[in-house]
Amino acid sequence: MSDLLQVRDLHVTFKTPDRTVHAVNGVSFDLKRGETLGILGESGSGKSVTLRSILRLHPEHRTRWSGSIRMEGDEVLDMGSRALGDLRGRRVAMIFQEPATAFDPVFTVGHQIAETIRRHTGKSESDAWKRAKELLELVRIPSPAQRLKAYPFEMSGGMRQRAMIALALSCNPSLLLADEPTTALDATVQIQVLLLIRELQREFDLGVIFVTHDIGVAVEVSDRIGVMYAGKIVELAPVEKMVDAPQHPYSRGLLASTVHDGMRGQRLEAIPGAPPDLAEVPTGCSFAPRCKFVRPDCTTAPPNLRATGDSHLVRCVLAETAVAA
Amino acid sequence: MLLYALRRLIYLVPVAFGVSLLVFGLVHLAPGDPISAIVPPDAPKEVIDKLKEYYGFDKPLPVQYLRWLGVTLTGDFGTSIGTGRPVASEVASAFGNTIILAIAATTLAFTLAVILGTAAAYAKSRIVDRLVTLISLVGVSVPHFWLAIVLVIIFAVELGALPPMGMGPENSTGWRFDRAHLAHMVLPTIALSVIPLGVVTRTVRSTIKETLSMEFVTALQAKGMNDSQILRHVLKNAAPTCLAVMGLQAGNLIGGSILIETVFAWPGTGFLLNSAIFRRDLPILQGTTLVLAGFFMLLNLTVDVIQTMVDPRIKRG
Numbered sequence: 027m028s029d030l031l032q033v034r035d036l037h038v039t040f041k042t043p044d045r046t047v048h049a050v051n052g053v054s055f056d057l058k059r060g061e062t063l064g065i066l067g068e069s070g071s072g073k074s075v076t077l078r079s080i081l082r083l084h085p086e087h088r089t090r091w092s093g094s095i096r097m098e099g100d101e102v103l104d105m106g107s108r109a110l111g112d113l114r115g116r117r118v119a120m121i122f123q124e125p126a127t128a129f130d131p132v133f134t135v136g137h138q139i140a141e142t143i144r145r146h147t148g149k150s151e152s153d154a155w156k157r158a159k160e161l162l163e164l165v166r167i168p169s170p171a172q173r174l175k176a177y178p179f180e181m182s183g184g185m186r187q188r189a190m191i192a193l194a195l196s197c198n199p200s201l202l203l204a205d206e207p208t209t210a211l212d213a214t215v216q217i218q219v220l221l222l223i224r225e226l227q228r229e230f231d232l233g234v235i236f237v238t239h240d241i242g243v244a245v246e247v248s249d250r251i252g253v254m255y256a257g258k259i260v261e262l263a264p265v266e267k268m269v270d271a272p273q274h275p276y277s278r279g280l281l282a283s284t285v286h287d288g289m290r291g292q293r294l295e296a297i298p299g300a301p302p303d304l305a306e307v308p309t310g311c312s313f314a315p316r317c318k319f320v321r322p323d324c325t326t327a328p329p330n331l332r333a334t335g336d337s338h339l340v341r342c343v344l345a346e347t348a349v350a351a
Numbered sequence: 352m353l354l355y356a357l358r359r360l361i362y363l364v365p366v367a368f369g370v371s372l373l374v375f376g377l378v379h380l381a382p383g384d385p386i387s388a389i390v391p392p393d394a395p396k397e398v399i400d401k402l403k404e405y406y407g408f409d410k411p412l413p414v415q416y417l418r419w420l421g422v423t424l425t426g427d428f429g430t431s432i433g434t435g436r437p438v439a440s441e442v443a444s445a446f447g448n449t450i451i452l453a454i455a456a457t458t459l460a461f462t463l464a465v466i467l468g469t470a471a472a473y474a475k476s477r478i479v480d481r482l483v484t485l486i487s488l489v490g491v492s493v494p495h496f497w498l499a500i501v502l503v504i505i506f507a508v509e510l511g512a513l514p515p516m517g518m519g520p521e522n523s524t525g526w527r528f529d530r531a532h533l534a535h536m537v538l539p540t541i542a543l544s545v546i547p548l549g550v551v552t553r554t555v556r557s558t559i560k561e562t563l564s565m566e567f568v569t570a571l572q573a574k575g576m577n578d579s580q581i582l583r584h585v586l587k588n589a590a591p592t593c594l595a596v597m598g599l600q601a602g603n604l605i606g607g608s609i610l611i612e613t614v615f616a617w618p619g620t621g622f623l624l625n626s627a628i629f630r631r632d633l634p635i636l637q638g639t640t641l642v643l644a645g646f647f648m649l650l651n652l653t654v655d656v657i658q659t660m661v662d663p664r665i666k667r668g
Contacts, residue, residue, distance in 0.1 A: 081573055087475050107577075115575035127566040130584050132662050142574045177663050193574070 029096075030201055030233040031057040031080070036093040038075050038084070038257075047304050049075040051257035052093070054331075059200065062227060062234040064248030064265070066241060066280065070301050072257035073237045077203050080235070081114050097201065116146040119194035123206040125186035129178035136174030139193045146197040161192035165222060184215035188222065195226065201233045208243055220247055241281060245269060250337075253277045256302050256312035259331070263338040273340045275317050311342070319344055356656050363648050370644045371423070375416050378636050389432055389630070406432065419637065428638035433630040438638040441623065444525075446642060448518060449612070449619030451526055452539055453604040460544035461551055461597055468555025469586075472563060483556060490549020496610035499542035503614070506538060513537050516616040539615045543608060547600035554596040558589040591658040591665060598654035602647045 038050035050072045057063050067073040078084060080095055082102060095102040097118060105113065122128035129138060139161060140154035149157065155174065162170035165188040178186055187207060194202060204223065208216040224247055227234050238244050244251050245265055252262040253276065261274040272278045279297040299316035302308060310325035311317070317324065323343060331341045386402050403409045407418060422429065428438035464487075471483035507515035519532040526532055562568070562585045571581045605620075612621035620639055627635035659665050 078569075083569055083572055111575045111577055113575070114573055120570075120573040122566060122570055124566060128570040130567045130571070130588065131664060132587050133584070141576070141580070145575055145580070179664055 029056045030059045030061075030098060031235075032094070032096040033076075033080075034094040034096075036076065036079060036095060037091070038072070038079055039090045040084070041088055041090065045305050048307050049257055049304060050079065051307060053254075053257070053259050054093075055252060055259065055262060057201070057233045057235065059233050060227070060231045062224075062236060062247055062249050064244035064251045065235060065237045065254055065259075066239065066244045066251055067254035068239055068301060070304070071254040072304075073239075073254045074205055075257075076254070077120075077205055077235060077237045080201075080203060081118055081120060082110060083120075112146070115142055115194075115199070116197045117199055118201045118203060119197070119199040120203040120205065121187070121190050121194050121207045124210050125183065125190045126178065126210070128190060129186065131178055134175055134177055135181070135189050136176075139174075139189070139196055142193055143196050157196065158192070161196055162189065164195070164226075165189070165192045167192070183211050184219065187211060187215075187219050191219075191222065191226070195230070198230070199232070201235070202227070204234060204236045206238050206240075207236075209238070209240065216243070223247065253280065256308075257304060258312065258341060259339075260313065260341045261339065262331075267335070267338050273334060273338070273345055274313075274342045275319055275344070276313050352656075352660065355659060356652075359652050359655060363652065366648060367645065370648070371420060371641060372416070374637055374640045374644065375419060378633050378640075379412060379415075387631075423638075423641065428641075429634035431627075431632055431635050433627070433632040433635065438634045441635060442620070442638045442642050445618060445620045445623040445639070446646075448526065448617065449605065449621065452536065452543060452612075452617060452619060453601065455536055455540040456543035456604055457547060457597075457601050459540060460547040460600070463544075464548050464551035465555055465593075468552045469559055469582075471552075471556045472559035480556075483552060487549040487552035487556070490545045490552065492549075493545060495542050495545050495608070496614055498545060499538070499611055499614040502538045502542055516614075518617055539611055539617055542614070543604060543611050547597075547604065550600055551593065551597055555589070555593050558592045559585060562588045587661060591662045594654055594658055594661070598650055602650050605646055605650065606643050 033056075034054050036050055036053045037048070040047045040049060053072070053076050055063065065073045065076065075084070079091060080097070080102065082091070082105070091103050093103070097113065100109075100113075102110075102113065129135065136155060136158050139158040140151065143149055143154040143157050144151070147154075158174055159170050162173055167173050167185055167188050173181070173185070173189070178189075181189065190207075202223075207223070208219050211219060220243065223234070223236075226232065234247070236244065236247050245268075248265050250262065250264050251268045252259045253268075253272075253274065254260065255276050261268070261272065261277045263272075268277065269281070272281050276297070279295070282295045283297065297316055302312050302315070308314075308328070310327060311329050314320050314324040321343065329341050329343045331339045332345050334340050334345050386399055386406070386408065390399060390402065400409070407415055410418070419429070426439065428442065430436070431438055431441055434441070467483045467486065471480045474480045474483075503515045506513045514535050515538070517535055518526060519535055565588075568581060568585065571584055576584075609621040609625050611617070612619045613625055616622070620643060623635065624639050626632075627639065
């Protein structure tokens with residue numbers, strides 16, 4: 027199986043007159059067709075910025091990209107506006123955290139799905155609406171014909187997110203980007219939407235990148251999980267390995283900070299401190315100030331990503347010793 | 352939608368009643384006696400009493416109000432004390448003249464405002480944004496009667512390019528769509544458009560800027576929509592707020608600008624009101640104010656209905 031998406035040494039910086047923010051500092055990963063990569067991290071870790079860079083959704087005049095993002099071999103960072111327009115929504119589609127704000131409030135849901143179809147396929151208005159109705163059926167929205175004529179505010183949160191998924195799948199993309207798509211939903215609806223995404227992913231053999239700060243969600247949907255911290259992937263591993271034997275101190279802290287059954291009476295573990303300010307690139311490991319295992323050499327040079335096992339990558343000088351421990 | 356418009360129209364009835372009460376009350380609260388304004392100071396008392404009786408000013412106020420309301424509802428606004436002509440025809444012709452000017456000024460101001468405001472909101476360079484902000488600031492702060500006088504000095508007195516006052520050539524009987532009449536409109540239109548231009552530009556700029564920062568714009572980009580397709584979405588979202596401000600501004604212009612119409616001797620409602628105030632011409636004052644208030648109500652209703660058509664989330668009342 028060939029790679030669907032190849033991201034190599036991606037750097038993203040935002041420039042404003044007063045400050046420069048280094049949001050993503052050298053992210054590399056691959057994604058195959060039909061595979062789901064979960065990107066896990068707290069707010070400000072650069073996970074959403076990485077995701078949105080794949081469609082180059084950041085304001086062009088304030089954003090500097092470097093590195094490489096290859097979608098089915100085509101370099102996204104070199105695309106002109108026309109090629110980019112054909113990529114967006116057609117080959118790579120995206121679903122958002124807040125379906126309430128990701129839909130335009132003053133157009134019907136049907137109009138917004140149909141306009142996407144017409145943009146990419148050149149179908150007639152009525153054919154596009156027919157396809158939109160099929161899509162709503164696909165995501166199991168009841169009475170789809172009526173729902174097409176509804177405005178976003180007339181739908182429930184779960185139904186809006188289903189409609190958003192229908193919109194994303196409208197032009198048969200090969201890659202689906204999901205930016206915390208379940209965070210804004212109720213717990214029960216969350217599970218339904220997750221199951222729907224997983225089912226559709228298998229049915230259409232989609233590559234999926236699923237960004238979340240919810241470890242439970244990441245474990246549920248992903249084949250592999252990448253943990254991001256301060257604009258870097260600090261650990262990348264198949265989901266079982268990540269759950270059973272996380273190696274980076276940050277990943278271990280994250281996984282230890284979840285609350286699950288059988289923890290009654292135990293003290294909750296939290297990672298002390300706060301993520302670093304991304305205005306400056308640190309000289310050493312960016313997690314060092316919060317790390318329990320910090321050593322003198324942690325602060326002198328940034329650690330490299332090293333392989334500690336079959337497709338398990340860790341960015342920590344302690345990686346091997348961590349395996350032994 | 353039609354039902355909504357009808358319901359809103361019915362709501363206007365009590366409002367109109369309140370307005371009529373207010374119009375009548377305010378005019379009578381003002382100091383000064385209409386009769387003493389038209390008779391010589393040494394007129395005998397019985398002449399004054401006769402005139403008062405003729406115009407009905409000898410009756411108690413509530414009776415005067417009901418009589419006025421009664422005839423007004425039949426479309427008869429009474430007779431002007433100053434000219435002796437029917438108020439209805441005086442108001443109608445002045446109102447027509449003001450409308451012509453108001454339409455020209457709003458068209459100019461709103462078109463420019465939408466273009467400038469949108470450009471400023473989209474502008475990536477700060478210079479464009481600052482320039483437009485400056486223009487709108489000047490628009491709202493420059494005294495428009497002063498600008499009117501400056502325009503007259505430059506274009507009419509110094510250059511002699513445009514007529515300084517009046518609505519048309521001297522032998523003209525009414526407004527017509529021709530070169531001479533249009534030339535007379537140029538300066539008053541410009542002077543009248545500066546305030547709405549400033550206000551609306553500012554609103555358009557901030558509303559579009561706010562809309563552009565919303566998540567759905569990113570979502571539209573993520574679907575592959577191009578800039579003009581996205582602009583359509585943005586404009587429709589910004590429309591209700593901008594329309595509300597435009598409605599208010601248009602209403603102000605319909606009211607006629609007393610200052611501008613006086614500077615250019617434009618025979619509109621502002622001009623009429625001004626002379627009626629000095630002559631204590633109560634029927635004219637009442638008639639004009641009532642017609643203007645009625646028009647303002649209809650204008651607001653229209654704006655509300657359009658807003659509901661644009662944004663389905665707005666359903667008031």
